[in-house]
Amino acid sequence: MNNLYAVIMAGGSGERFWPLSTPRRPKQFVKLFGGKTLIAQAAERLEGLVPPERVLVVTARSLVAATRRELPQVPAENVVGEPMRRDTAAAVATACGLVKRRGGADAVCAILTADQLMSKPAAFRRILADAAVAAAKTDAIVTLGVTPTHPATGFGYVEPGARAKTGTRTPVFEARRFVEKPDAATAKTYVKKGFVWNAGMFIWRVAAMEQALAKHAPALAILAAAVADAAKPAGVLKKLYPQVPRISVDYAVMEKAEKVLVAAGDFGWDDVGSWSAIPNHFPADADGNAVAGAATLLDCSGVSVVGEGAPVALFGVKDLVVVSAKNAVLVCAKERVAELKKLVARLPVQ
Amino acid sequence: MNNLYAVIMAGGSGERFWPLSTPRRPKQFVKLFGGKTLIAQAAERLEGLVPPERVLVVTARSLVAATRRELPQVPAENVVGEPMRRDTAAAVATACGLVKRRGGADAVCAILTADQLMSKPAAFRRILADAAVAAAKTDAIVTLGVTPTHPATGFGYVEPGARAKTGTRTPVFEARRFVEKPDAATAKTYVKKGFVWNAGMFIWRVAAMEQALAKHAPALAILAAAVADAAKPAGVLKKLYPQVPRISVDYAVMEKAEKVLVAAGDFGWDDVGSWSAIPNHFPADADGNAVAGAATLLDCSGVSVVGEGAPVALFGVKDLVVVSAKNAVLVCAKERVAELKKLVARLPVQ
Numbered sequence: 001m002n003n004l005y006a007v008i009m010a011g012g013s014g015e016r017f018w019p020l021s022t023p024r025r026p027k028q029f030v031k032l033f034g035g036k037t038l039i040a041q042a043a044e045r046l047e048g049l050v051p052p053e054r055v056l057v058v059t060a061r062s063l064v065a066a067t068r069r070e071l072p073q074v075p076a077e078n079v080v081g082e083p084m085r086r087d088t089a090a091a092v093a094t095a096c097g098l099v100k101r102r103g104g105a106d107a108v109c110a111i112l113t114a115d116q117l118m119s120k121p122a123a124f125r126r127i128l129a130d131a132a133v134a135a136a137k138t139d140a141i142v143t144l145g146v147t148p149t150h151p152a153t154g155f156g157y158v159e160p161g162a163r164a165k166t167g168t169r170t171p172v173f174e175a176r177r178f179v180e181k182p183d184a185a186t187a188k189t190y191v192k193k194g195f196v197w198n199a200g201m202f203i204w205r206v207a208a209m210e211q212a213l214a215k216h217a218p219a220l221a222i223l224a225a226a227v228a229d230a231a232k233p234a235g236v237l238k239k240l241y242p243q244v245p246r247i248s249v250d251y252a253v254m255e256k257a258e259k260v261l262v263a264a265g266d267f268g269w270d271d272v273g274s275w276s277a278i279p280n281h282f283p284a285d286a287d288g289n290a291v292a293g294a295a296t297l298l299d300c301s302g303v304s305v306v307g308e309g310a311p312v313a314l315f316g317v318k319d320l321v322v323v324s325a326k327n328a329v330l331v332c333a334k335e336r337v338a339e340l341k342k343l344v345a346r347l348p349v350q
Numbered sequence: 351m352n353n354l355y356a357v358i359m360a361g362g363s364g365e366r367f368w369p370l371s372t373p374r375r376p377k378q379f380v381k382l383f384g385g386k387t388l389i390a391q392a393a394e395r396l397e398g399l400v401p402p403e404r405v406l407v408v409t410a411r412s413l414v415a416a417t418r419r420e421l422p423q424v425p426a427e428n429v430v431g432e433p434m435r436r437d438t439a440a441a442v443a444t445a446c447g448l449v450k451r452r453g454g455a456d457a458v459c460a461i462l463t464a465d466q467l468m469s470k471p472a473a474f475r476r477i478l479a480d481a482a483v484a485a486a487k488t489d490a491i492v493t494l495g496v497t498p499t500h501p502a503t504g505f506g507y508v509e510p511g512a513r514a515k516t517g518t519r520t521p522v523f524e525a526r527r528f529v530e531k532p533d534a535a536t537a538k539t540y541v542k543k544g545f546v547w548n549a550g551m552f553i554w555r556v557a558a559m560e561q562a563l564a565k566h567a568p569a570l571a572i573l574a575a576a577v578a579d580a581a582k583p584a585g586v587l588k589k590l591y592p593q594v595p596r597i598s599v600d601y602a603v604m605e606k607a608e609k610v611l612v613a614a615g616d617f618g619w620d621d622v623g624s625w626s627a628i629p630n631h632f633p634a635d636a637d638g639n640a641v642a643g644a645a646t647l648l649d650c651s652g653v654s655v656v657g658e659g660a661p662v663a664l665f666g667v668k669d670l671v672v673v674s675a676k677n678a679v680l681v682c683a684k685e686r687v688a689e690l691k692k693l694v695a696r697l698p699v700q
Contacts, residue, residue, distance in 0.1 A: 019663070298693045299686070309660055310676065313369070315693040316683030320667065324679045326660065331681055333666035336649070343648045343665040 003107045004132045006050045007095035008042050009088065010059035010067060010114035015341045016274050019328035020308065028114040029066065032292060032306065033272055033281055038115045040070050045121035049129055050110075056098055057114070058082060058091045083238045089252035090244045093220035094237065096209045097227025105207040108132045111249075112201050119268030130170035131203040131263040137166060139208040141257050143175060145196030145264035151187035154273060156180055156198040158262045159190075168263075175260040178250065196264040199271075202254070203263075209253075217252045219244050275321040275337040278304035293324075302334065353457045354482045356400045357445035358392050359438065360409035360417060360464035365691045366624050369678035370658065378464040379416065382642060382656065383622055383631055388465045390420050395471040399479055400460075406448055407464070408432060408441045433588045439602035440594045443570035444587065446559045447577025455557040458482045461599075462551050469618030480520035481553045481613040487516060489558040491607050493525060495546030495614035501537035504623060506530055506548040508612045509540075518613075525610040528600065546614040549621075552604070553613075559603075567602045569594050625671040625687040628654035643674075652684065 012026030021027045028039035036044075043055055052073040059067050061081030068079050080098060082091065092111060099109040110128060118124045131142040145158050160173035178198060182190055204212075213221035223240045230236045245252070254260060270280070279290040282304075289300050293307030295314065302319040305312055309324040321337055323330040328347075332340065362376030371377045378389040386394075393405055402423040409417050411431030418429050430448060432441065442461060449459040460478060468474045481492040495508050510523035528548060532540060554562075563571035573590045580586045595602070604610060620630070629640040632654075639650050643657030645664065652669040655662055659674040671687055673680040678697075682690065 296693070296697050298696055310674070310679050311698075312679045312681065313693055313697060314681045315690065316686035317670065317681055320681065322679075322681050324660070329660050329662045329672075329674045329679050331662065331664045331667055331670065331672050336666035340665065343646070343663055346648055347646050347663060348661075 001132050003103045005054045005099045006046050006110045006112055007056045008112050008114045009091055010057050015344045018344045019325040019330055037070050042114050043071050049125040058094055080233055083241050087246045088249040089220055089247045092249045093224040094227055096224040100206045100228040107206050108135050110203045117270040124267035127170045127263055127265045130168035133168050134166040134172045135203045135205050140259040140261045142203045142261045142263055144199045144201040145262040146199050146269045147266045148191045148197055151191045153184055153187050157190045157195040158198050159195050160262055164261050170263050172261050172263045175262040199269055212253050212257050216256045351482050353453045355404045355449040356396050356460045356462055357406045358462050358464045359441055360407050365694045368694045369675040369680055387420050392464050393421050399475040408444055430583055433591050437596045438599040439597045442599045443574040444577055446574040450556045450578040457556050458485050460553045467620040474617035477520045477613055477615045480518035483518050484516040484522045485553045485555050490609040490611045492553045492611045492613055494549045494551040495612040496549050496619045497616045498541045498547055501541045503534055503537050507540045507545040508548050509545050510612055514611050520613050522611050522613045525612040549619055562603050562607050566606045
């Protein structure tokens with residue numbers, strides 16, 4: 001499909017993988033998983049489906065230079081910086097304008113994440129291509145769903161309805177409803193009923209998104225149109241961003257849109273959402289210790305260690321996450337890693 | 351007393367305060383306690399009693415240069431390096447020879463430690479001066495005893511016998527026997543019976559030590575005599591050290607000597623023997639966390655943190671010792687710090 005554009009959303013506040021990630025170097029720049037930064041992997045997995053000229057990135061203005069360095073194949077002008085932190089709806093409206101300027105109203109835009117892993121990139125390209133076909137043929141917003149591997153409580157779910165007639169190999173369903181992160185019991189019923197994980201990626205025709213914005217978020221429709229009209233978006237963003245609402249795209253558009261589809265499958269999706277992901281990515285010893293980098297352990301169990309800074313030695317401890325980075329050292333109870341934000345909020349300004 | 355010489359024994363293998371101490375930079379170079387290195391403090395507390403010209407240091411040859419830098423007031427030739435690791439008896443024999451060459455057979459030699467704290471230096475000088483008087487008047491070896499503050503299990507004890515007629519203000523007793531580190535119950539009976547801690551420091555007249563060595567450790571007597579005869583000790587040490595026994599001075603001499611006295615008192619002695627000393631030297635918060643350096647804590651208790659390297663952040667952990675040094679990071683269960691040597695033995699060669 002020669003009018004498919006991929007817009008990688010590269011925000012992030014750098015809290016979940018502190019101290020490897022920081023506000024100045026958020027999660028998408030972490031190299032721990034897969035040997036390259038997550039954003040480099042996000043762009044590379046598009047190869048063969050979306051050429052670099054049609055890959056765009058919306059990120060913080062302060063991260064534009066670092067992002068361009070990570071993505072040398074992507075044209076510099078395709079990496080666009082937001083002048084201030086807004087929520088995802090503003091970034092999607094900006095993406096809508098950027099893609100319209102390049103490909104017109106019939107171009108298809110895939111909003112993709114910058115900081116997740118996908119261990120089956122070919123499967124991802126296949127489902128993405130089919131979702132793009134579905135989006136091109138309809139006025140629907142097509143979300144990507146992930147077939148659950150277990151009743152996770154850390155993700156939102158999508159309930160699939162009737163199968164849509166998209167003619168694609170990937171099954172595409174009407175999205176009956178989106179549900180928030182469930183408790184454990186609810187998650188089990190969701191999985192039993194065939195709900196899929198909401199991967200936070202969605203695909204739409206420019207004209208379809210323009211209509212949805214005009215109807216549900218007029219201020220964002222104005223932003224999208226202004227970006228589409230601008231030779232360079234920086235001035236428009238600087239002028240309009242202070243005026244657009246801080247709102248998520250889910251709340252501003254997805255929950256209100258008339259037609260939402262979900263293209264579901266297994267592409268080895270892994271959101272590597274916190275330090276608790278370490279044992280999934282580094283081999284554990286018989287005592288459940290998983291080590292990435294330089295570390296010496298004696299009489300430890302259930303410990304996850306990342307040694308990118310000074311080498312680490314642990315003795316007689318259990319169920320900890322220990323991260324030695326050049327800028328800081330983290331020692332965290334394993335059961336508290338999901339709350340790491342609270343600790344980061346207490347740190348002296350870096 | 352113008353013929354009192356102080357010989358600071360500065361060995362040490364750098365295991366107990368790893369990673370702040372290392373084999374190349376053992377405990378006497380740690381600056382954490384008192385803001386200066388322990389060896390600098392060991393020399394400074396002699397001021398007013400022993401002039402720098404009569405202060406000597408016996409250390410490892412590899413540590414001579416660093417030791418001289420720490421003690422700029424001490425003449426360079428007074429810092430003597432052992433060519434290989436032997437036990438304390440060889441170092442004492444070397445000290446005996448060095449002091450004889452400078453002060454003759456009637457000079458008094460105080461063998462002192464390099465890596466302990468004494469919070470009452472004036473009291474220490476007083477007891478040391480009195481012990482020197484006692485040693486000058488007799489053929490006894492005078493040990494320094496510390497009045498126990500609690501029934502410690504980490505030190506050896508000395509049982510005092512009859513008071514010796516030394517004419518000193520500090521009470522000096524015959525040392526009835528030396529006992530090893532006791533268990534908790536035994537320690538209580540020791541304290542009740544008036545036993546004192548063996549501080550590992552002792553004072554003797556050169557002639558008295560020569561006699562004791564000749565009688566109990568002839569190979570060491572030969573070493574002492576050769577050092578006394580040499581203009582520069584390095585050649586003698588290089589030649590004789592391979593031949594002298596690896597034996598402690600306690601075993602070689604003290605346990606066999608006919609006349610041993612003990613001068614006991616309170617001079618704020620603190621052997622800072624392991625990381626468990628941290629809470630004694632840095633103020634603890636309400637949750638028992640003691641922090642030296644840069645650290646951020648959230649929901650922690652009973653934690654000791656030393657941040658000399660990358661700043662440390664701890665979340666939801668308890669009863670740990672965490673040390674961030676430039677060369678390495680240690681995370682150790684508090685109850686295991688006494689066994690730190692086992693961990694250090696596993697480290698990659700540094």
